[in-house]
Amino acid sequence: MPEIERLSNAITWIDLSFVERERTPEWAIQAGIRCHLAGISLRDASQYLDELGVQRSHVAIHEWVHKADLQPISTVTADQLAVDEKMIRLHGQEFWLYGAVDPQTNEILHVSLFPTTTKQTTQWFLAELHRRYQLDDVIFLVDDADYLAPVLAEDGYRFRILAHGNRNAIERVFWEVERRTSSFANSFSHVELKTAQNWFEAFAVYHNSRQS
Helix, strand or coil, rough: CHHHCCCCCCCCCCCCCHHHCCCCHHHHHHHHHHHHHCCCCHHHHHHHHHHHCCCCCCHHHHHHHCCCCCCCCCCCCCEEEEEEEEEEEEEEEEEEEEEEEEECCCCCEEEEEEECCCCHHHHHHHHHHHHHHHHCCCEECCEEECCCCHHHHHCCCEEECCCCHHHHHHHHHHHHHHHHHHCCCHHCCCCCCHHHHHHHHHHHHHHHHCCC
């Protein structure tokens, strides 16, 4: 499996401080997390570990991903930021995913998941983003979504409505997210908002690790 073969590199972005009482070797936990975030199903990741002599269930790997509490940490390298919102389905439920991507590096700076999209949820997302990165001098690249441009205008942010160009960075990320969430329904059985949010943050960390 080509995707697995590329997982032998050092995994410097996974903090394993949560494993103090785990009976599984740290290298196996790293491999299980990396496999799943790379696009391999939980069951296939479990089978891969089994081939390496470590028998752990797909449920255990699912728990490792969320216990790791991976958070995207990056810096804004450009004077523009692509921001968007998208409805996604997780195990039959509808959620709204907000995301911000640096179009110069293609790194995900922030993701937030909400059960709906409103003016209030948009303000919450933008406030979180601003607290993390202090974006006074950044121009937000948005489409003509219902809330993003009006809220940015109301809150005094600079923005540009753009269908293509640098804003495509967020579209590419959302395309990959949509592909992954439709392929791995077993990650989100009886989904809770916090569980799904943790998965998206972990995915963002993995995505960013591949941009350098």
